[in-house]
Structures are given as C-alpha cells and as structure tokens.
Amino acid sequence: MDVQLLTFIIVGATFALYIAIAIWARAGSTNDFYVAGGGVPPVLNGMATAADWMSAASFISMAGLISFMGYDGAVYLMGWTGGYVLLALCLAPYLRKFGKFTVPDFIGDRYYSQTARTVAVFCAIFVCFTYVAGQMRGVGVVFSRFLEVDIVTGVVIGMVIVFFYTVLGGMKGITYTQVAQFCVMIFAYIVPAVFISIMVTGHILPQTGFGATLADGSGMHLLQKLDNLSVELGFHEYTSGSKSTIDMFFITFALMVGTAGLPHVIVRFFTVPKVHDARKSAGYALAFIAILYTTAPSLAAFARVNMIETINGPELTGTSYAEAPSWIKNWEQTGLIEFTDKNGDGVMFYSGDERNEMKVDRDIMVLANPEIANLPAWVIALVAAGGVAAALSTSAGLLLVISTSVSHDLLKRNFMPNITDKSELFFARLAAGVAIVIAGYFGINPPGFVAQVVAFAFGLAASSFFPAIIMGIFSKRMNDKGAISGMIAGIAFTAAYIIYFKFINPAANVPENWWFGISPEGIGTLGMMVNFLVAFLVFKSTDEAPEEIQELVESIRYPKGAGEASAH
C-alpha cells in the first residue's frame, strides 16, 4: 500500500476515535465544560496535561531545532520540562485548593480587584491566541505534505474536528480526547526513534543509543562522529555551545517560568478531585512528557548524521542530484528543501561554510526522518497522525482557556453576574466557536511574526502571571496595588525589549547590543525580576492585604477541605 493511502487510513481512524470520545464525554454543565466536573483521575489527567503541553512545536519542530543547534538545544529540553517542577511544588496544589475555574479568577479574588482580573484576562487571551495560530499552521503543514491537499483545506479539516469536540465536550471532551491523542502521539514519536536507533547504533532505547558506538563497526561513538563531521563541515562542535553562558541561563529560566505560568497548563490542575491528586498528576504529566523529551535529543543526533551522510555521501564529497533520494524531491515541492548548484557540477553538498549548496528547513527533520532512514510506509503515516494529534490537542486546550476567559471571567464575573448556568454554557460554546474561526484564519494567513511571538508568549507569562501567583500564595500580605503594578511593569518591560529587537530594529538584534548579553528570548527572566521588585516596593509603601484575604491565603496552604472547583 502506498504512503498516502496508509496516511488517510491512519489519520482517518484517529479522527473517528476523537469524535467518538467527544460524543461519549459531552458536557452537561459549566462545571463539566470548564473543569470536567473536577473528577479526572490523576494518571489520565497527567496524560491529558502532557498532550495539552506538547504542541506541534514539541512534536514537529523541537528535534529539528536541536539537530541544528546541538548542545544549545538544551534550553528547550530543560526549559520546557523544568517548569513542571515549579508547577508541582509551588503552584498546582495551592491553586487546586483555592478551587476556582481559571487563572484570572485566582488573580481577581486573591487581589480583591476587578482591575487585576481584567489585566489577567487579557494576558490569558493574548498568550493563547499566539499559540493557537501556530498549532493550526502545524496541522496545515502535515496535511499538505502527507495528504497532498492544500494548506487551506488542511487547516479547515483541523478546525472542524477541534470545533466538534471542544464545543460539544468542553474540558471533559477535551480531557478524554487528549488522553487518546497522547497515546497516538507518543507511539508515533517512539516507533521511528527506536527503528533508527537500532539501525544506527544497535541499541533499542534511543536514550542509550545516543551515547553508544556506531553499528558500522568503526567503534566510534555517535556523538564523537557528529562532532568530527560538524567541525569538518564548518559548523560548531555538536556537543559544545555557541550561546553565552548567561544567555543560556536566562533563556532556560524564562522558558521554565513561562511554562509554569501558562494558563492552559495551570487550568489542568483544577480538574482533579483532590490537592494530593494535583501534585500527583503534575508528576505523571512530567513523566509522560519526559518520554518524548529524552527521545528528542537522540532523534536529533541520529537525524543529523543520517541527513549529512545522505546528502554528502559516506566520503563527504557530495552525491549526485539526479540520483537524489525521493525524500529530497518530496520536500522540495513544499519549498522546505532547496538545492542551488553553485559550482554547476550536479552534485549536492551540505556544509556550514561557503561550500554549502543546500537549504534545509529545521521543521522537516522529524517528519522527514522516517523517509531519510528508509522506514516502512506505515511508520511515515503514523508520524503524520502523531503530528496532527499534537497540534489538535494543544489547540483544543488553548481554545478552552479563551472561551472560559470570555464566558466566565469577562461575562459572568464582570458584565452579567446574574447569568444562569445554562446561558453561561451557551456563551462558553459560542466563544469557543468564534475563537476557532479566528485561529483558523491566522492558520491560513499566518502573520509573518508567528515564530517571533512565541518568545513573546513565554516572556509575557513569565513576567506577569508567574510572579503574581507566587506572591499570592507565598506572601499573605501582598496587596492589590503591589501585584497590579508588578504585572504591568513586568509585561511592559519585557514587551518593550522584545518589540524593540524583533520588530522596530531587528538589525540591532546581536549580542553586542543586548543588555547584559541577554537575548529577547531570555528577557522574560529579567522581566520577572522587575515584576517582583516593583511589587515589593509598591507593597512597602501601601497598606497590606485585608484580614479576610490573609485568612484565604492561609487556607489554601494545606489540603484539608478542598471541595470541587466551583464558581462561588
């Protein structure tokens, strides 16, 4: 059977599964719609959180990025996992005990202020839209390459599926679909990695194959070979970095803190029955995420060696373009691989210096990997299904946060306090529907800056939500004025730095011009410090939080008495 037919069958089967789950788990109340009735078992919540968190970027792009960055890629590996430690230790259990539906709910109630709530709502909506546009794009790329439909049709198919189960099932439908999507996605990631690991090093586990000797009998370690190849071809050594230590530090920290401050991740911990379950499900979530995140760097290294050897040949003299393997031709059609025959000899050559004749987009490494390694057609189809699962699960989680922010935080808590549960549910569904259409529009017509705004989303979460929540839990006396001015100062500082280097004066975006050598990707860390500092100074010169708020904070610090998440 050919690849395309197999892809249709496998992707089609997973879609049928998601829809069946959505019908089985449809929501009957706002409680179901916002927090799945608060009754999700921790292991399943862990899987759902993992699927929610691992987006098209984790699945499709991350290994490719690491493949091209080498050691520096560790900022993503540590940054996107280390945040879970902060989440499990410093946020999730207390927010679960607090027992509300959303992050703006916590900020608004803890700081007894509608202004704080509104600032938080707009941050949440902005962060989520930034993300979701990228996800829809991911669906489009997978569809257009593997099903050979155009990107618009691909995005529309993705929108219809997400619309169906988000609008029908809310958090409950999403949670159970995400469990299925997690299984599809992890299986799709591991299978090709194991195949390739066995081929390259003879190890079944990619995690140990990564450090093993090559199976070609040379007795050389994979990483040693990669270092040699990189240096010979004019790249920097694979296992050493090119970023400065301070920049590595700040980027990693910003990604960790940003992860812990992202509303669609935090909200997952409102869905479990108990405080203890919130801690437990953060542990399971990270364990499930770690399966993919420890495989990714191995995959990156295997892919790099395979790609270089396929293009440059075993003797590193280049290979004939006329006899190029089919994956090169396939991806050339999408414009993600280009060959410019500079010296006119009809031979392809890939390097990091002036001899280079190839342009290879980093995003194709995971998707093209099974083809590069000549794996069977069903593995390629599986990877396509996994990529779609990753994009859909994250989009659904983000869309839910947007719809909750609108129907619950804006309508119910601000404009229409007397709204009935039934009409609130109607508005939640309506908001989800509208959000999907807007997200789809950005997926089809991506603003040129999608890649840049990702740094923005993390910086924003790191410099606004994270400090406000931490102070709300760990300081009883922190007041509304301190928190609000902290959030505004943190966001304003971070946004100004990023906007200056990314949009106003991109030419100046070089290490010499950065403050303390910190790139825009890492500035969220400094923004977080600004937030803490401003909040502290304002707090010192104003009255501390009222008595009843201090009692509220004390009551979220121990588990006993955690009821269901509720609106009241």
Added chain:
Amino acid sequence: MAFRNDDDKKAYWKENLSLLAKLLFVWFVVSFGAGIIFVDALDTIHFFGFKLGFWFAQQGSIYVFVALIFVYMSKMKAMDKRYGVNEE
C-alpha cells in the same frame, strides 16, 4: 480550623518551605549548575559515551526533575497525615 493549634499551622508551613528549598536546590544544581554553568568542566568527564555536562543538559536533568516531583508528592502526603490536614 483544620490544624490542632496555631503552632502546628506555623510548623507545617515552615516544614513545607524547607522541603521546597531542598528540592529546588537540587532542581537548580542539575539544570543550571551541571547543564549550564559548570558544563565545560563536567564535559571533561566521560559517562557512557557522553560528555557528562552535555548529558546533564540533554538527558540527566529531565530524569531528576521527574524524580523530584514524586519525592515531593510522597513527603507531602506523609506530612499532611502527620499534621492531620490530609484529605479524606
């Protein structure tokens, strides 16, 4: 009130914070310490075919993160019980 007395409440929170401090210290050492700040020094040591600093940055820190959360979970469970603030 869930605690037996005010002293218990203070002691519980203090114990929680000191556990947090210990675990976050480990969190910092394996990632920012071994993976970033001291990476060059550790890279001179070889570990199952990896340079040690590189291994911490791309593999080891993630395993430690997972372990930290499970340690926290079980310690807190015992502590909640000891102070009588666990959930039924």
